[in-house]
Amino acid sequence: MFTALFGSVEQGIIYAIMALGVYLTFRVLDFPDLTVDGSFVTGAATAAMMIVLGYHPILATLAAIVAGFIAGCMTGLLHTKGKINPLLSGILMMIALWSINLRIMGLTAENTIGRSNIPLLNEGTIFTKFYAFWGNLGIDNALNGMLASMGIAPVPQTWGVLFVVIIITVIIKLIVDWFLKTEVGLAIRATGDNKRMIRSFSANTDRLIILGLGISNALVAFSGALIAQYAKYADIGLGIGMIVIGLASVIIGEAIFGTKTIFRTTLAVVVGAIIYRIIYAIALRIDWLDTGDMKLITAIIVILALVIPQIVNKRKQQKSKAKRLAERQLTKQGGQPLA
Structure with a gap:
């Protein structure tokens, strides 16, 4: 059970980068990007294609970020220049990317007909290279020796992976926080709040939307590149339902931590992604559920994340209303208002 939860936390931290991208479009830009x-x-x-072809994993990951940025910009162009509905723009690009992704994965073969899966079992990734460096330092043995002397079970061998994904995600989160406070970031936030108003200040809202979508999908692609290297494979079906997972992370995090500041909101998104993966792992441990129920579990988590906060807020409003009514009645009777 501990190992399963440990892996869920690792995956949740990686998926948090994708959730930050979803947050930029759905919350900041108010753009339903599919x-x-x-x-x-x-x-x-x-990332998988370039690693198989012999490129360094870091270079492959950077190429994945660029590819995601281009995909997001194309969605923005369809909406701003093609005057296509935002939802439809995302759907069209999502459909187009299905074939494009098959072509990309097909570049690892002698022909470019396309393939749906690239295994990375025997390839070096960011995580294997970091873990090899970590192991050479002897940190794993020292840590487990210390834990054994304290009567604590040794940590999973991949705990170094957890360390590196935490560093990567924290850096991305801080960059997003910084960007949203820059002049361009403020303009993108204003575009999402009131496009007509920001246009009246001679701002080019089309460029801001394209840039926002590009950055969002760059983060999503970055998360996809890390997941492929973490899971040791890339598959055409990896992205199915990813938008729901991103939304679930955003909603869960906001329901728990609130949205008073940018720092707090992005932190909520990151923690929301981790909580989602933990809930998901626990649900799969239930005897009468199996992997075929994954999408059902996701839907239930999102429904609960949407409904529970509304119920809590409604109860708070009812209590507040009852308190005000009691104060008014007491005042009419000549008493003192309730504290």
């Missing part, structure tokens, strides 16, 4: 389901696979496919 490109996510395709750009996630684009990142995974690009």
Whole structure:
């Protein structure tokens, strides 16, 4: 059980980068971008393809980020220049990316007909290279020796992976926080709040939307590249339902931590992604559920994340209303208002 939860935390931290991308479009830009389901696979496919062809994993990951940025910009162009509905723009790009991703993965073969899966079992990834460096330092043995002397079971051998994904995600989170406070970031936030108002200040809202979508899908593709290297494979079906996972992470995090500041909101998104993966792992441990119920579990988690906060807020409003009514009645009777 501990190992399963440990792996869920690792995956949750990686998926948090994708959730930050979803947050940028759905919350900041107010743009329902369904490109996510395709750009996630684009990142995974690009990174896996380049690693198999012999490129360094870091270079492959950077290429995945660029590919995701281009995909997001294309969605923005369809909406701003093609005057296509935002939802439809994302759907069209998502459909197009399905074929494009097959082509990208097909570049690892002698022909470019396309393939749906790239295994990375015998390839070096960011995580294997980091873990090899970590192991050479002897940190694993020292840590487990210390824990054994304290009567604590040794940690999983991949705990170094957890360390590196935490560092990567924290850096990305801080960059997003910084960007949203820059002049361009503030303009993107204003575009999401009131496009007509920001246009009256001579700002080019089309460029801001394209840039916002590009950055969002770059983060999504980055997450996809890391997941492919973590899971040791890239598959055409990796991105199915990814937008729902991203939304679930955003909603769960906001329901728990609130949205008073940018720092607090992005932290909520990151923690929400981790909580989602933990809930998901626990649900799969239930005897009468199996892997075929994955999408059902996801839907139930999202429904609960949406409904429970509304019920809590409604009860708070009812209590507040009852308290005000009691105070008014007491005042009419000549008493003192309740504290």
